[in-house]
Amino acid sequence: MFDIDKKRTLMNLNLAIEEGLVDKDIIPILEKINSLKDYYTTSSCIGRIGIMVIPKDKNPKLHSKWLGKWHNYPTFDELKSCLKNEKGYIIFVMNSPILHIACRNIESAKKLLESAIHNGLKASSIKSITNRRVIVEILTTYKVDAPIGEDEIFIDDNYLKFLLDYSIMKLKRARELLFKWADKVVE
Amino acid sequence: MFDIDKKRTLMNLNLAIEEGLVDKDIIPILEKINSLKDYYTTSSCIGRIGIMVIPKDKNPKLHSKWLGKWHNYPTFDELKSCLKNEKGYIIFVMNSPILHIACRNIESAKKLLESAIHNGLKASSIKSITNRRVIVEILTTYKVDAPIGEDEIFIDDNYLKFLLDYSIMKLKRARELLFKWADKVVE
Numbered sequence: 001m002f003d004i005d006k007k008r009t010l011m012n013l014n015l016a017i018e019e020g021l022v023d024k025d026i027i028p029i030l031e032k033i034n035s036l037k038d039y040y041t042t043s044s045c046i047g048r049i050g051i052m053v054i055p056k057d058k059n060p061k062l063h064s065k066w067l068g069k070w071h072n073y074p075t076f077d078e079l080k081s082c083l084k085n086e087k088g089y090i091i092f093v094m095n096s097p098i099l100h101i102a103c104r105n106i107e108s109a110k111k112l113l114e115s116a117i118h119n120g121l122k123a124s125s126i127k128s129i130t131n132r133r134v135i136v137e138i139l140t141t142y143k144v145d146a147p148i149g150e151d152e153i154f155i156d157d158n159y160l161k162f163l164l165d166y167s168i169m170k171l172k173r174a175r176e177l178l179f180k181w182a183d184k185v186v187e
Numbered sequence: 188m189f190d191i192d193k194k195r196t197l198m199n200l201n202l203a204i205e206e207g208l209v210d211k212d213i214i215p216i217l218e219k220i221n222s223l224k225d226y227y228t229t230s231s232c233i234g235r236i237g238i239m240v241i242p243k244d245k246n247p248k249l250h251s252k253w254l255g256k257w258h259n260y261p262t263f264d265e266l267k268s269c270l271k272n273e274k275g276y277i278i279f280v281m282n283s284p285i286l287h288i289a290c291r292n293i294e295s296a297k298k299l300l301e302s303a304i305h306n307g308l309k310a311s312s313i314k315s316i317t318n319r320r321v322i323v324e325i326l327t328t329y330k331v332d333a334p335i336g337e338d339e340i341f342i343d344d345n346y347l348k349f350l351l352d353y354s355i356m357k358l359k360r361a362r363e364l365l366f367k368w369a370d371k372v373v374e
Contacts, residue, residue: 089353092333109316125312125314126312127312127313128300129293137312145330150353
């Protein structure tokens, strides 16, 4: 069951890579994890910086949207140029890199989780357990969630630049942690 | 083993409650969980709003400190009066309510985790698995982590007031979710 699921998931991953839908920088990590017999990746993000709008009256799940988002590090001008007054809460966001990894069983999940936490990826956890697989989420504690406006932007350029510089610094550190851990992961 | 651990943990919890070390509002939830035979709480926080200073050169784990923190909802004046220029990154924080619950086995942990996620506590997860117990973390996705200064405060009163109002609103919603879920938890 696990091996059939893994095969199908990796076929879809390869298609997604060919279509350019997967962050380039994270591909070596996916390849490393997927080379191990007890694990395969089900989703991934190398981390991102962006500006999100969350509506106040509608379902945020359906109606939230990005004014801009970057998996590379945006310049101040790129960030600034996406900013505009929008109905709803306007949030500056830096999301940590994240990986979801299917594990063959509890034991292999436990081993992966412990290695992640031991290597500084301290927000990692087990997100679900079924007969087919155990899903481990690999996550750092680095994050920024700063509301910067409500219907209009409340912050000035200097503060926006500070938010951006701070977030780039933290995202770089989070990525370093992820890569260091991935180097060490073994069967 | 589980029952002996539970007994000792609840004795310590009762001492902590007597000493006023446990958030009053969360005690009914702890009592509810601890009345179930397969679970006991190991730590809890009803959520909080505060201002934290993270040093740049020293170990943040050892040298971070709070300029102020509140488990109730602070007024603007209370918040404002704790603000001062400090060496390091100055972060406005709203932390979601959080519970750590020891579960007798994987099955009981899985049941608890699924009920939490199903009831909107979507950042919940399993944090560790040992022979003695499985630890489930109960957590909402509501959070604010907004850097507001570096060695000095960069934001003005209006923006601080907005951060506070937004955080109070989100913390209230997070607590509602926690209480609704706790009402429904059964053996």
